Each structure stands twice: as C-alpha cells, then as structure tokens.
C-alpha cells in the first residue's frame with residue numbers, strides 16, 4: 001500500500017501525540033519507511049524511545065546536540081511526504097509565519113516535498129479566527145490539511161478539534177500516493193487569460209478569455225507534483241492554492257515574464273489569448289471625443305510569445321501552444337505547430353458548441369510534432385486538462 005514510500009512524521013505538542021505511536025505502527029505495517037521529528041514539547045507527550053522502536057529509525061528533536069548537528073535539509077529531501085500529526089495551534093502559527101525556532105520548523109521550511117497536516121486542538125482554539133486564518137494561510141502555501149474530527153476533547157468538552165484517527169490518516173496517504181505524481185520535480189509555466197492593451201488611462205483592447213483552461217491545467221499539473229507558475233492576464237477566476245501566479249496586463253508584460261521564467265522551465269503551456277496588436281500611441285490622458293464621426297486608432301503587432309519561446313527551446317523542454325480556429329482548422333493548427341516550433345498544438349474550434357472562451361467545457365484535438373493527431377470528445381475543462389497532460393507525459397515516455 002505504501003511500499004517504499006518515505007514518510008517524515010513531525011509530532012508537535014498536543015495530547016493527541018499519544019496516537020502517533022499507533023500511526024507509526026500502521027505506516028510501517030503498510031510498507032512505508034518512517035522517520036520521526038518531535039518538537040521539544042512533543043517529547044513530554046510521547047517518548048522518543050517508543051517511536052524509534054516502532055519506526056526502526058532514530059528520532060530527531062534538536063537542531064544540534066553537543067556533538068552532532070541534525071541536517072534538516074537532508075531530512076526534508078529524504079521524504080516523499082512530510083506529515084505533521086498532531087499539528088498543535090502553536091506549530092500551526094509558526095508555519096503560517098515562517099518561524100524557525102526548532103528542528104521541526106527548520107525541516108518544514110526547507111522541505112521540497114508535499115506537506116500534509118492533521119491539526120489537533122481544543123474546540124475554542126480551533127474555532128478562533130486566528131487559527132482559521134492560519135489554516136487558510138498554510139493552504140495557500142500548497143500544504144494539505146486533513147480535517148479535524150468532532151468528538152470528545154482533552155478539555156472534557158465535545159466539539160471539533162480532534163486529530164483525525166490514525167486509520168483515517170493512513171487512508172489519506174494511500175489515496176495521495178495512488179494519484180500519479182508523474183510531474184514530481186518538474187517546473188511548469190502556463191500562460192492564461194486575456195491581455196489588455198491600453199488605449200488611454202480608462203480604456204483598453206481586450207478579449208473574452210476567462211482563463212479557465214489555463215487554471216484547470218495549472219491545477220492538474222500541481223496535483224501531479226509539479227511546481228507550477230501561472231502567468232496570468234486580467235481574470236476574475238479563483239486561482240488554486242499552491243499555484244504561484246504572476247499577474248500581468250499587456251502582451252509585453254506577459255512576454256517579459258515568460259522569458260524570465262522559461263530558462264528554468266521543463267514544460268511551457270501557452271493557453272493565453274494574447275492580443276495580436278497593441279495601440280501604437282498610448283495616450284497618458286483620457287482621449288476626448290471630437291465632432292468627427294470616426295476615430296482611427298493605429299495598432300502595431302505584439303511580439304508572438306509562443307513563437308519567441310519556441311525559437312529558444314532546448315531539447316529537454318516541451319512547449320505546448322493553443323489554436324482557436326473557425327475555418328481550415330487542421331491546416332491552421334499544423335501550420336502553427338511548425339511556425340512556432342511547438343511540440344504540441346491543442347486545437348479548439350469555435351465551430352464546436354461548448355468549446356472556446358467562457359465555457360466550462362472544451363473539445364480539443366492535439367497535434368504533436370511527430371505528426372500524430374488525437375481528437376477528444378467534448379469534456380469539462382478539468383477533464384480536458386487531464387487529457388492534455390496525459391498526452392504530454394505519454395509522448396515523453398515513447
């Protein structure tokens with residue numbers, strides 16, 4: 001079930017720490033390798049000797065002793081996942097603030113793996129606005145939270161705040177590892193949304209792109225373990241936690257952000273609807289109407305971001321573009337594949353109902369640089385994102 005998975009268990013000071021011994025036993029029985037870090041106060045609730053016996057490994061609780069220094073970076077890098085259970089109110093607040101006053105916090109801050117927490121505290125502490133705010137804050141860092149249970153608490157009160165039961169935590173981990181982490185350690189950048197090309201301080205040229213396709217792709221890549229950066233034009237959609245976002249407005253700003261990020265990128269996906277033209281002479285003052293019946297705005301070409309990235313792409317990097325067509329779809333998509341030196345072009349036709357801007361669904365055909373073509377049914381943008389990522393991954397495995 002968890003065979004060969006390396007689990008770093010952090011235990012903080014809570015009465016629920018007594019359940020950690022059972023948790024370690026379950027993890028070991030499921031085939032995991034377990035190393036345990038305790039905060040100094042956790043050692044008052046559960047004995048390190050118990051945990052080292054059950055985990056068949058040393059336990060760690062101090063950054064250094066007189067003779068040795070615990071290598072927090074290596075502990076963080078060793079793990080496939082870091083599980084903090086129980087997570088006390090105090091350790092939660094340190095995670096939200098980035099405080100580093102013990103070994104557990106040093107490992108948390110330097111870890112590069114997924115971090116999941118199982119909070120445990122009394123009902124009133126759990127419901128306090130600062131605790132709830134801290135939980136939301138650590139979720140925005142990409143950490144996952146196993147919900148607290150409802151029931152009898154150490155105070156004698158009954159309510160929310162109980163740490164999830166060890167069996168429940170075990171099931172969470174099994175499910176987590178069942179999802180394919182096939183983009184682990186990969187860096188993905190995704191452009192999304194429209195660009196706004198400024199006319200004057202109150203007007204712009206834009207388009208109807210919602211950014212939904214790019215966000216679905218970002219979420220899917222993150223779920224598969226990638227480090228994801230979304231370079232996003234003006235949109236009103238919610239961006240999932242754990243996706244770093246660079247907000248831009250114009251095509252020029254998007255171009256600059258893409259070129260800054262691309263050298264460190266493994267996979268670049270261009271789903272933004274970039275304006276092809278910008279206003280040649282932007283006005284710093286609001287343009288007033290005159291008595292004339294027409295008004296001419298001179299436009300000039302924007303740089304083609306995808307094409308400029310395709311031109312500098314290295315052999316280990318994959319570049320994926322989109323094409324939104326209304327006619328000669330296949331010929332146009334194949335032309336874009338070549339002219340932009342992309343590895344894939346994802347075609348969506350405006351002739352298909354439910355495809356394109358604003359919809360929650362899309363219907364795509366993927367063209368790859370080896371000449372393969374794959375058509376898909378109309379699906380939700382979330383399901384389309386899975387199809388696109390599966391196609392990319394299968395391509396790299398051939």
Ligand code: CTP
Nearest residue numbers: 270271272274302303304305306321322323324
């Ligand atoms: N693209 C880009 N920078 C631009 C224009 C487009 O990165 N300045 C990217 C889009 O994000 C998309 C692909 O290029 O991945 C679309 O190609 P494009 O030639 O712009 O498509 P259309 O605008 O539909 O082209 P055309 O006007 O020729 O139909």
